[in-house]
Amino acid sequence: xxxxxxxxxxxxxxxxxxxxxxxxxxxxxxxxxxxxxxxxxxxxxxxxxxxxxxxxxxxxxxxxxxxxxxxxxxxxxxxxxxxxxxxxxxxxxxxxxxxxxxxxxxxxxxxxxxxxxxxxxxxxxxxxxxxxxxxxxxxxxxxxxxxxxxxxxxxxxxxxxxxxxxxxxxxxxxxxxxxxxxxxxxxxxxxxxxxxxxxxxxxxxxxxxxxxxxxxxxxxxxxxxxxxxxxxxxxxxxxxxxxxxxxxxxxxxxxxxxxxxxxxxxxxxxxxxxxxxxxxxxxxxxxxxxxxxxxxxxxxxxxxxxxxxxxxxxxxxxxxxxxxxx
Numbered sequence: 001x002x003x004x005x006x007x008x009x010x011x012x013x014x015x016x017x018x019x020x021x022x023x024x025x026x027x028x029x030x031x032x033x034x035x036x037x038x039x040x041x042x043x044x045x046x047x048x049x050x051x052x053x054x055x056x057x058x059x060x061x062x063x064x065x066x067x068x069x070x071x072x073x074x075x076x077x078x079x080x081x082x083x084x085x086x087x088x089x090x091x092x093x094x095x096x097x098x099x100x101x102x103x104x105x106x107x108x109x110x111x112x113x114x115x116x117x118x119x120x121x122x123x124x125x126x127x128x129x130x131x132x133x134x135x136x137x138x139x140x141x142x143x144x145x146x147x148x149x150x151x152x153x154x155x156x157x158x159x160x161x162x163x164x165x166x167x168x169x170x171x172x173x174x175x176x177x178x179x180x181x182x183x184x185x186x187x188x189x190x191x192x193x194x195x196x197x198x199x200x201x202x203x204x205x206x207x208x209x210x211x212x213x214x215x216x217x218x219x220x221x222x223x224x225x226x227x228x229x230x231x232x233x234x235x236x237x238x239x240x241x242x243x244x245x246x247x248x249x250x251x252x253x254x255x256x257x258x259x260x261x262x263x264x265x266x267x268x269x270x271x272x273x274x275x276x277x278x279x280x281x282x283x284x285x286x287x288x289x290x291x292x293x294x295x296x297x298x299x300x301x302x303x304x305x306x307x308x309x310x311x312x313x314x315x316x317x318x319x320x321x322x323x324x325x326x
Contacts, residue, residue: 009050110234
């Protein structure tokens with residue numbers, strides 16, 4: 001079989017449009033809304049919440065709000081709605097006999113460092129930016145910073161210098177974010193540098209560009225992004241996840257080569273990285289925690305690159321030396 005044709009049915013066309021938009025960025029699938037075309041009836045897959053549709057179509061997937069309802073048989077296929085779009089599509093391809101991409105030549109990727117936290121305004125983004133800055137200035141690595149936090153205005157103000165540019169970002173709007181993600185998903189030619197800016201010696205993706213598309217960023221998109229960045233000489237992608245604990249964000253953190261827990265007590269019970277975990281305590285209230293487990297950092301009260309280097313420099317350099325020696 002060639003491309004998967006997916007028809008999304010729902011009485012609320014706005015809701016159907018949201019679902020369709022999440023699937024249309026996946027590889028090898030064309031997505032439509034509403035009833036299938038007559039010429040597609042024998043080949044397409046129809047997706048809806050109405051189990052009565054099962055008898056009307058040759059290939060049918062019922063969506064459910066309960067994970068326990070999931071059934072991966074072709075005769076009674078039920079998918080959990082809140083799985084990632086990529087995972088749903090891959091399962092459908094397997095169940096209904098579509099060709100699943102395999103035996104690909106392994107491509108080199110830049111490495112990843114993710115920063116997560118249970119609390120806002122405790123220095124997570126400051127630590128991520130400082131790490132990117134210090135890796136470049138002291139270790140000579142080519143790094144890039146990606147902010148996946150919701151409405152992180154403080155970081156934007158530091159890098160751009162003007163909150164008034166938050167919704168403009170040099171002319172890039174939401175449609176540009178969709179173009180970026182679509183090009184990555186479809187592995188199209190892409191000038192990745194067009195989506196990157198630099199400030200204070202830190203390269204970063206234009207945050208306003210992604211500000212309203214954070215929930216569409218999933219692990220497959222990050223993987224393709226790492227390939228493109230490696231091709232341009234980048235060695236590390238610094239991912240600032242913060243308190244964004246969506247399913248996609250957790251999958252990205254778990255897939256990282258290094259995951260940093262900032263002021264976190266319980267997150268390590270829910271996020272299980274395949275790589276190396278690091279626990280950092282940024283001492284806001286001058287209260288120490290378990291010193292055997294946590295590496296302490298001071299709190300950078302004055303938000304500036306100069307203070308990142310002065311306050312975090314030695315401690316982060318020590319952590320990075322251990323990572324690079326491993």
